[in-house]
Amino acid sequence: MIEFTGERFVPSEDGEIAYEHWHRYGWCRSLVKGRRVLDVACGEGYGAALLAAEASEVVGVDLSGDAIEHARQAYASVSNLVFQQGSATAIPFPDASFDVVVSYETIEHLAEQTTMIAELRRVLRADGVLVISSPNRPVYSDARNYRNEFHVKELDLSEFVGLLESQFGAIRLYGQRLATGSFILPDSAGEQVYQAVTRGEGASLRFESANLESVMYYVAVCGGEGCTLPELPPSVYLDRAVDLYARYQGVALWASDIDRQFSELGxxxxxxxxxxxxxxxxxxxxxxxxxxxAEQLAALQAELDERTSWAIEADQARLKATQDYEALVQAFDARSRWADTLVAELEALRDKAPVSSPQGPMGHGDDPGSV
Known part of the structure; x- marks a missing residue:
C-alpha cells in the first residue's frame, strides 16, 4: 500500500477525507455505465477500480510512476482497467478518446490550470462528460486559516466556473460537504428510500437503502379503523444553527490553533x-x-617577584660596590696625602743636604774622605 503523505488519498485512510473521496466515485458510477472512462490523477487506483465495475473500460493516468506501478499490481485482476503514467497537462491519448473523464481534487495541484482543462476537453468526445472537483478556497482554506502544502492554486466558485466555461458550454454545479442531522425514514426493511453509498469490504462501495440501524426513537402515524394513513416522505433535518460537523470544524480549527501555539511555544x-x-x-x-x-597573572607575579628579588640583590651589590669604591677612594686619598708628605719631607731633606762638587764624588782634586 502506498504511504499516505497528504498529497494523494489512499483507501487505508478513514474519517472525513475518506467520506469525501469514496462518495465522489460512488456518486458518479451510474454515469459511466458501459462507457470508456479516463480517471486523471488516479493516484493509488481505487477510484478507477470502482468505476471499472460499471464502465466498459477505464484508464487511470497519474504523473507518479510509483503510484502507477502500485495500481497495476493492486488491481491487476480487473480486466477492463489499465493504468498509464502521464500528466494532466499533456494527456497521452488522441483527441476524442473517452466518453467520460473524471478528475477529482487535481486542478488545485497545478499552476497550468487552463492547459489542463483544455486537455480534458481535447480527449473527450463531442458528447462526452467531464466530472471534476475543486476545493472551494473561501471555505476550505480562508475560513479555517488552513494551508495545504501540496496545493499550488486553489479557486473560488467564480474562478472555477470561469475556468470551465473556457472549454465547456454546459455546466451543472453540485456542492459537497459533510453534515450532521436527524433522519426520519420508513421502518421497512429492504425498502429503498433513497440511494445510500457506504464503504464495502476493501476498496469497494455498497449501494443500498438508507434504512437506519440502532434507531433511537420510533415515530408512529396512526388513524382509526379503516383510515387511510397519509404517506409522509422520508425526511432529513439539518439545523445550520446546531451543526455538529460545523462544531467539529470549529473544534478542529481551535485544535489547529492550539497546535500552532504549541508549535510556537516549542x-x-x-x-x-x-x-x-x-x-x-x-x-x-x-x-x-x-x-x-589567573595562571598568567600568577606567572607574571612570580616573574615580578623574581625580578624584584634580583633588583634588590643588584641594588645591594651596587651599594656595596659604591661603598667599596668610596673606601678605595678614601684609601687612595690617604695614600696620596701620605705620598705628598713623603715628597715634602724628601724635598726638605734635599734642601738641607750640602751642595756637591760639580765634578762629582770622584772628580779630580776632591778628597775622597771629604764630605
Whole structure:
C-alpha cells in the first residue's frame, strides 16, 4: 500500500477525507455505465477500480510512476482497467478518446490550470462528460486559516466556473460537504428510500437503502379503523444553527490553533534552550579564560617577584660596590696625602743636604774622605 503523505488519498485512510473521496466515485458510477472512462490523477487506483465495475473500460493516468506501478499490481485482476503514467497537462491519448473523464481534487495541484482543462476537453468526445472537483478556497482554506502544502492554486466558485466555461458550454454545479442531522425514514426493511453509498469490504462501495440501524426513537402515524394513513416522505433535518460537523470544524480549527501555539511555544523553548546552552558554553569558556588569566597573572607575579628579588640583590651589590669604591677612594686619598708628605719631607731633606762638587764624588782634586 502506498504511504499516505497528504498529497494523494489512499483507501487505508478513514474519517472525513475518506467520506469525501469514496462518495465522489460512488456518486458518479451510474454515469459511466458501459462507457470508456479516463480517471486523471488516479493516484493509488481505487477510484478507477470502482468505476471499472460499471464502465466498459477505464484508464487511470497519474504523473507518479510509483503510484502507477502500485495500481497495476493492486488491481491487476480487473480486466477492463489499465493504468498509464502521464500528466494532466499533456494527456497521452488522441483527441476524442473517452466518453467520460473524471478528475477529482487535481486542478488545485497545478499552476497550468487552463492547459489542463483544455486537455480534458481535447480527449473527450463531442458528447462526452467531464466530472471534476475543486476545493472551494473561501471555505476550505480562508475560513479555517488552513494551508495545504501540496496545493499550488486553489479557486473560488467564480474562478472555477470561469475556468470551465473556457472549454465547456454546459455546466451543472453540485456542492459537497459533510453534515450532521436527524433522519426520519420508513421502518421497512429492504425498502429503498433513497440511494445510500457506504464503504464495502476493501476498496469497494455498497449501494443500498438508507434504512437506519440502532434507531433511537420510533415515530408512529396512526388513524382509526379503516383510515387511510397519509404517506409522509422520508425526511432529513439539518439545523445550520446546531451543526455538529460545523462544531467539529470549529473544534478542529481551535485544535489547529492550539497546535500552532504549541508549535510556537516549542520553537520558543528550543530557541531558549539553545540560548541557554550557548550561554552555558560562554560561561564555561569565561571560567576557563579566568583560570588562564589567573595562571598568567600568577606567572607574571612570580616573574615580578623574581625580578624584584634580583633588583634588590643588584641594588645591594651596587651599594656595596659604591661603598667599596668610596673606601678605595678614601684609601687612595690617604695614600696620596701620605705620598705628598713623603715628597715634602724628601724635598726638605734635599734642601738641607750640602751642595756637591760639580765634578762629582770622584772628580779630580776632591778628597775622597771629604764630605
Amino acid at each position: 520553537r520558543a523553548h528550543r530557541r531558549l534552550q539553545r540560548e541557554h546552552e550557548e550561554r552555558s558554553r560562554w560561561a564555561v569558556a569565561l571560567d576557563q579564560e579566568v583560570v588562564r588569566l
